[in-house]
Amino acid sequence: MLRLTLAQARANAARYVASASAILIAVAFVVATLVLGSTTSASVTNSLAGQYRTSAVVVDGLADTGQAAEAAERVAAVPGVRAVTVDAQAPVKVAAAGHGKLFGTVTSLAEAPDLRWQRLAEGRFPAASGEIAVGSDSGLSLGDTVAVTVRGARADERTEAGTGTATVVGEIDLAGSAQRLGGVAVYTTADQLQAWSGDVATHEIRASGDGDPRELRDSVAAALGPDVAVRTGSEQAQAASASYLGDTDTIRNVLLAFAAVAVVVAGLVIANTFAVLLAARTRELALLRCVGATARQIRRSTRIEAVAVGVAASAAGVLAGIGLAWAVTRAATAFDAPVPLDTLAVTPTAVLAGLTVGIVVTYLAAVAPARAATRVSPLAALAPVEAAAEPATTSRARLIAGLAGLVAGAGVLGFGVYAEQVMIACAGGIVTALGVVVLGRTIVPPMVAAVGKVPARLVGPLGELAVGNALRNPRRTTATATALLVGVTVTATMVVGIATVGAAAPRALDEQFPVDVSVDADAAGGLPANLEPRIRDIDLVTAAAPLLGADVVAGDGTRLAVLGVDRVDTAATLRIPLALPAAGEISVSPEQADALGAAAGDTLDVENAGVRRSLTVVTGQEGQPALVDRVDALALAAVPQSLWIRLADGLSDRDLVAAQSEITSVAEEFAPTAEVGGAVSMRAAIDSVLDVLLVVVVGLLSVAVLIALIGVGNTMALSVIERRRESGLLRALGVTRSGLRSVLICEAVLVAVVASALGVVLGSFLGVAGTASVFGLDSLDPGSVPWLQLALIVLVGGVAGVIAAAAPARSAARATPVEALAV
Numbered sequence: 001m002l003r004l005t006l007a008q009a010r011a012n013a014a015r016y017v018a019s020a021s022a023i024l025i026a027v028a029f030v031v032a033t034l035v036l037g038s039t040t041s042a043s044v045t046n047s048l049a050g051q052y053r054t055s056a057v058v059v060d061g062l063a064d065t066g067q068a069a070e071a072a073e074r075v076a077a078v079p080g081v082r083a084v085t086v087d088a089q090a091p092v093k094v095a096a097a098g099h100g101k102l103f104g105t106v107t108s109l110a111e112a113p114d115l116r117w118q119r120l121a122e123g124r125f126p127a128a129s130g131e132i133a134v135g136s137d138s139g140l141s142l143g144d145t146v147a148v149t150v151r152g153a154r155a156d157e158r159t160e161a162g163t164g165t166a167t168v169v170g171e172i173d174l175a176g177s178a179q180r181l182g183g184v185a186v187y188t189t190a191d192q193l194q195a196w197s198g199d200v201a202t203h204e205i206r207a208s209g210d211g212d213p214r215e216l217r218d219s220v221a222a223a224l225g226p227d228v229a230v231r232t233g234s235e236q237a238q239a240a241s242a243s244y245l246g247d248t249d250t251i252r253n254v255l256l257a258f259a260a261v262a263v264v265v266a267g268l269v270i271a272n273t274f275a276v277l278l279a280a281r282t283r284e285l286a287l288l289r290c291v292g293a294t295a296r297q298i299r300r301s302t303r304i305e306a307v308a309v310g311v312a313a314s315a316a317g318v319l320a321g322i323g324l325a326w327a328v329t330r331a332a333t334a335f336d337a338p339v340p341l342d343t344l345a346v347t348p349t350a351v352l353a354g355l356t357v358g359i360v361v362t363y364l365a366a367v368a369p370a371r372a373a374t375r376v377s378p379l380a381a382l383a384p385v386e387a388a389a390e391p392a393t394t395s396r397a398r399l400i401a402g403l404a405g406l407v408a409g410a411g412v413l414g415f416g417v418y419a420e421q422v423m424i425a426c427a428g429g430i431v432t433a434l435g436v437v438v439l440g441r442t443i444v445p446p447m448v449a450a451v452g453k454v455p456a457r458l459v460g461p462l463g464e465l466a467v468g469n470a471l472r473n474p475r476r477t478t479a480t481a482t483a484l485l486v487g488v489t490v491t492a493t494m495v496v497g498i499a500t501v502g503a504a505a506p507r508a509l510d511e512q513f514p515v516d517v518s519v520d521a522d523a524a525g526g527l528p529a530n531l532e533p534r535i536r537d538i539d540l541v542t543a544a545a546p547l548l549g550a551d552v553v554a555g556d557g558t559r560l561a562v563l564g565v566d567r568v569d570t571a572a573t574l575r576i577p578l579a580l581p582a583a584g585e586i587s588v589s590p591e592q593a594d595a596l597g598a599a600a601g602d603t604l605d606v607e608n609a610g611v612r613r614s615l616t617v618v619t620g621q622e623g624q625p626a627l628v629d630r631v632d633a634l635a636l637a638a639v640p641q642s643l644w645i646r647l648a649d650g651l652s653d654r655d656l657v658a659a660q661s662e663i664t665s666v667a668e669e670f671a672p673t674a675e676v677g678g679a680v681s682m683r684a685a686i687d688s689v690l691d692v693l694l695v696v697v698v699g700l701l702s703v704a705v706l707i708a709l710i711g712v713g714n715t716m717a718l719s720v721i722e723r724r725r726e727s728g729l730l731r732a733l734g735v736t737r738s739g740l741r742s743v744l745i746c747e748a749v750l751v752a753v754v755a756s757a758l759g760v761v762l763g764s765f766l767g768v769a770g771t772a773s774v775f776g777l778d779s780l781d782p783g784s785v786p787w788l789q790l791a792l793i794v795l796v797g798g799v800a801g802v803i804a805a806a807a808p809a810r811s812a813a814r815a816t817p818v819e820a821l822a823v
Helices: 002-011 013-049 065-076 178-182 190-197 213-224 233-280 282-290 295-334 348-373 396-419 422-438 440-451 453-459 461-472 474-512 531-536 567-571 590-596 630-635 653-670 679-722 724-732 737-775 787-814 817-821
Strands: 057-060 081-096 100-108 120-123 131-135 145-150 163-172 184-188 202-209 229-232 517-520 541-554 558-565 585-588 603-608 611-619 626-629 639-647 675-677
Touching (some): 013 233, 013 348, 057 065, 057 213, 065 081, 065 202, 065 213, 081 184, 081 190, 100 190, 145 190, 184 190, 213 233, 233 348, 233 474, 295 348, 396 440, 396 737, 422 440, 422 474, 440 453, 440 461, 440 474, 453 461, 453 737, 461 474, 461 737, 474 787, 531 541, 531 653, 541 567, 541 630, 558 567, 585 590, 611 630, 639 653, 653 675, 653 679, 679 737, 724 737, 737 787
Parallel strands (some): 100 184, 131 163
Antiparallel strands (some): 057 229, 081 100, 081 145, 120 163, 131 184, 541 558, 541 603, 585 626
């Protein structure tokens, strides 16, 4: 029986090409994702290994500069230690003319030559204060003068820590290094970094030594005690890589979620293929039953045949996935991608996962068709008749299950929207979609019949014949449509969701940000006085209000950042109402009031620079900053801290971006280290992210849609084989070759259009519900639904149906009536 099964698989190999292609694509997707994930991990770790290659021991978890200096002395005293350096690092912002603001990290350079891992690409290493070296991807040039601000190390009247100017004297080669993932890389002397950062910097001790690094690690750990982490250089490279790989792991998991959609669609295509093939071989299987083969043997042979197809397709898919991952790494290297991908890592897990997914999905997809093939008695199966029409009925269990899933899913989805809980809404959406899939046999055939009235009127009898052929096998038609339905539904959900989020997000931002644009000081002395009048001169600016800032001690010693406002000027800039204080009042959010233990009407003492003020508490809006009157702020030694700006109403997105750009240019001119924020900048950032997300998501989901269209073409090809005698009879009765092609193409287009339309309707509903569960029903804008894109999806589905059916239709029309009737 095994030899017979393998012989049948070889004889029907051509009919399995489409199914094998579907599983090959799905497996390649999975394997490529896993290989790229492991490649990224290996490449990042290898690039970081260079930083610790000469370090025998690394000490991490140091609290401050004092502890780092003391620990370094202890490490130097350990026998076997040759050299010690303390690496300091802090978040930094670099502002340079013509380059805008660059964000990244500033790192101190080791004095010991064998512990200095940086390689010069150009220039020299910094040797004095006011000198820096930058990463080779920074875009800065030797000799550039830049403003350097260590974020979090704010200046005050007693220190110059936090900001300064520096000259670029060197360029560090970071090609293929993970340090590029952290933004601009700045390097300077330890003394200069200490002067800029104060206590903000984090510290790490690296030591070179002789002997076994693990023994030296144990000796250093014994000298320092349990309060710090002591690792070898290779162990620290692994630990450091984890900080870079968190986002890549998330991306890998997201890609695997899209791969899962492709695998599900491939499973539906394979199940439909086996159902059609076994239906076409009914007489063959019946003959085997008549000569002694049991139903169990028939089912086993069919499953073995499926496993054979799965093994071959999965093996090819694994190779294709590895090849695709290799191509991505080469492209990333060629285009100088910031993520190092120079070490192709093919793990056993990726290979086994690909083989397992392909074989298991193929096997499971063949179980139901194999069982159905043995339900007909051998004598009934041997009856010489054309494939009979199936009843268009649905089992009661399937109907009940589908309705239950649809109702329950819709209920959970509605609750998620009402409660604005997106995870609950997602669960309800999945159950709703599953309910629609289960009810496919109830929904799809009537839709095909309804939509089929159009070609029946346009094409005439041939159109009616196409509709009849599609309805003759409702299970096959439903299965074919379901594969496409899944891909289109997910695509439409993401398209509608992204579009409606893009419309709802600005409204949410307006509620979160009180002003259109804000300019915030990030340097000593605050904002310059001549910045406000220059901002007011910008055409699209209608109001601007300067705010004073101070860090005060409130109540029982709580530190509180307050802003001093002029009620009239500030009110003119607001998009949402805030509780603006009068003289002698302090307006705080409910959260701040709880933290201070104060209620509305209480008196709160605040102090700064030796000045104490007793202010009456006013409860403001949630999330607002603490506000005091400008007179009280001046008394508390506040300095110009922020500038709130309102733009003209009714501006287009282009005008908003233009106004934002002009404000940013002015701020860079008068206050190079200032931060420009507000609702407009956030809106532009969100629009950019959503545009990229839309392209990426549609690109990834196109894999699932491609597999589904392969299924449509496969079904049509198998139908041509099954209905060969019928096609010959039609030709004998006078139907031309072009007419026969029209029938088959019309049938494929019907299935594709119905599946696409149903997927668009369901996806639109789920996309809108998802947005409502995040922003609320009040934030929805019906005009933001991309109707044109949705119509385009349906149109593309119909065109794809034509393409999928072209080859099978050509094959059917090629045979002469005599050849077809002789089968």
